[in-house]
Amino acid sequence: xxxxxxxxxxxxxxxxxxxxxxxxxxxxxxxxxxxxxxxxxxxxxxxxxxxxxxxxxxxxxxxxxxxxxxxxxxxxxxxxxxxxxxxxxxxxxxxxxxxxxxxxxxxxxxxxxxxxxxxxxxxxxxxxxxxxxxxxxxxxxxxxxxxxxxxxxxxxxxxxxxxxxxxxxxxxxxxxxxxxxxxxxxxxxxxxxxxxxxxxxxxxxxx
Numbered sequence: 001x002x003x004x005x006x007x008x009x010x011x012x013x014x015x016x017x018x019x020x021x022x023x024x025x026x027x028x029x030x031x032x033x034x035x036x037x038x039x040x041x042x043x044x045x046x047x048x049x050x051x052x053x054x055x056x057x058x059x060x061x062x063x064x065x066x067x068x069x070x071x072x073x074x075x076x077x078x079x080x081x082x083x084x085x086x087x088x089x090x091x092x093x094x095x096x097x098x099x100x101x102x103x104x105x106x107x108x109x110x111x112x113x114x115x116x117x118x119x120x121x122x123x124x125x126x127x128x129x130x131x132x133x134x135x136x137x138x139x140x141x142x143x144x145x146x147x148x149x150x151x152x153x154x155x156x157x158x159x160x161x162x163x164x165x166x167x168x169x170x171x172x173x174x175x176x177x178x179x180x181x182x183x184x185x186x187x188x189x190x191x192x193x194x195x196x197x198x199x200x201x202x203x204x205x206x207x
Contacts, residue, residue, distance in 0.1 A: 010165040010173045011077070011137060012039070013120040014184070020076045020122075021168050024114065024141065027052045027079060032171055033125040041171040046124040050075040055083050058092035061117075061134045065096055068127040076122035078134060082113040090195070091115060095133035102154055103195040104140060112143040120160050137162055137182075140198065147206045151179045152198040156188040167206045177204055 007026075012019040017039055022029035032044030051073055053059060059080065062072040082089050082104055089104045102115065120136040121128040136158045142150040149166050156162055161184045168176035179202045182188060190199040 008168040008176070009116070009141065010163075010168045010176060011118050011120070012163040012165070012173055013123075014161040014163075016126070018123045018125065019173055020118070021171070021173070022050055022077055022079075024079060024112075024116075027075075029075065029077065030171070031076065031122075031124060033123065039172050039174055043125045045171065048074055050077045050079055052079045052081065054081045056080070057083075057090065058094070060094040063094070063096055065130045065132050067130055071122075071131050073134075076119050078117045080115045080117070082110075082115070082140075085110045085113050093117065093135060093138075095135060097133055100135070101195045102138065103197050105198075107142045107144075107150060109144055110142050111145065113140070115140050115154070120158055120162065136160075137164075138196070139164060149179070149202075149204045149206065151202040151204065153180070153182075153188055153200045153202075154190070154196050154198060156182045156186070156199075159185055166204050177206065179204055 007023050010021045018033040020029050020031050027050040029050050030045035030047050032041035035042045091102045093100045117134045118137040119134040138155040140152040162182040164179045165173045165176035188199050190197045
């Protein structure tokens with residue numbers, strides 16, 4: 001299984017880069033911001049612990065937009081563990097825009113399997129006026145034997161450019177491996193008969 005050190009994943013949002021490095025085992029996260037457009041951390045860290053939800057099939061983040069001071073969770077991400085690796089799992093996410101079903105098909109030899117929901121406006125160095133749905137980016141992470149990450153994007157939206165890194169070992173995301181990049185303004189989804197299915201899949205082996 002991947003080591004504790006390699007259990008760090010990172011979401012980056014541009015144009016003024018801000019990013020969250022989080023440990024999917026402990027939920028601990030660190031947020032940084034760059035002021036000059038690169039990925040060197042001029043501001044940060046702001047730290048906390050993300051919720052890790054287990055043995056549930058549905059979750060409501062909030063039903064109306066909230067101000068920064070009334071945010072429903074003190075975390076830019078929420079991790080939801082897949083309780084059913086050997087069968088299809090349907091996860092129901094509810095937010096101010098409604099309810100959304102994410103369909104996960106079994107992945108053979110999965111060691112760990114979870115969804116991550118990210119609110120890309122969440123930035124303590126430049127707090128937004130309001131926060132909405134925590135699903136600006138929804139990615140499935142599956143750990144496989146041989147230090148292999150299987151990364152499946154379910155939803156990625158909004159004006160920001162997004163990047164996703166695996167095995168980040170320092171405040172700079174470039175210490176990890178870039179799994180993929182969503183361009184500015186792109187909307188990625190694979191919506192089928194009421195369900196969100198995998199849109200793109202990436203496989204990364206960590207040595």
